[in-house]
Every structure is written in structure tokens, then in C-alpha cells.
Amino acid sequence: HLVESGGGLVQPGGSLKLSCATSGFIFDDFAMGWFRQAPGKEREWVAAISWNGGSIFYADSVKGRFTISRDNKKNTLALQMDSLKPADTAVYYCHPDREFHYDRDYWNRRKYDSWGQGTQVTVSS
DSSP: OOOOOOOOEEEETEEEEEEEEEEEEOOOGSEEEEEEEEETTOEEEEEOOOOTOOOEOOOTTTTTTTTEEETTTTTTTEEEEEEEGGGGGGGEEHHHHHHHOOOOHHHHHOSSSSOOOOOOEOOOO
């Protein structure tokens, strides 16, 4: 079970912190990823973190602006988003994965059976 929250309307240059509450699986057995889907576009991968947080990987479009983190005691995942741009407008989703790879194609090609409801992020003046 995945529940994303923390989205909202923010002006360009602003910040938001997303959260993902998880249940129903052993959280620290899995890497975790953040993904997003903008209107009329395919879902794209944003960031990934290994099971213990020791390895982190970002899409080029968010590197240096977004920070992924996890709390294995609370079974939660977070995404701190700074310097937001209108192009960041999308519904954001989290999802576990059995593996972690420093490979953009790996993450962008992932196909999962189910997703949470996502949280809407809108960046607009």
C-alpha cells in the first residue's frame, strides 16, 4: 500500500516536500523510486534510493534541485523539491523495486502492476 501526500500549488522557484507512506511489504527490503506523470505525457522516473539510502540517483531534469530520502524505521519515503519549475507540474508517485541501478533506462522502463493515488504538484504563478 502506497500513499503519497504533500503536493500542492507553488510558485516557480518555490519548494515542496512530498511524502510516501508505505505498508504491506518489508520496506527496507526494497529500493524506492519517485515517478511523475504530467498531463498528456507518459509517466517518467524522477529519483531512486537504495534500500539503506546509501545509493541515490536522479533524473537529469531534477538533479541538484530534488532530494530523495527514506526513513526505514517509519517506512516512509520523501522527496524534497526546491527551485521548482512549471515543467515539474505533474502527479507524483512512489513505488518500491527489488533492485537499484544507476541506469536511467532501467527506471524509465519499469512496469508495475499497481500504483498509489499520487499527489498533484502544480508549479504556476
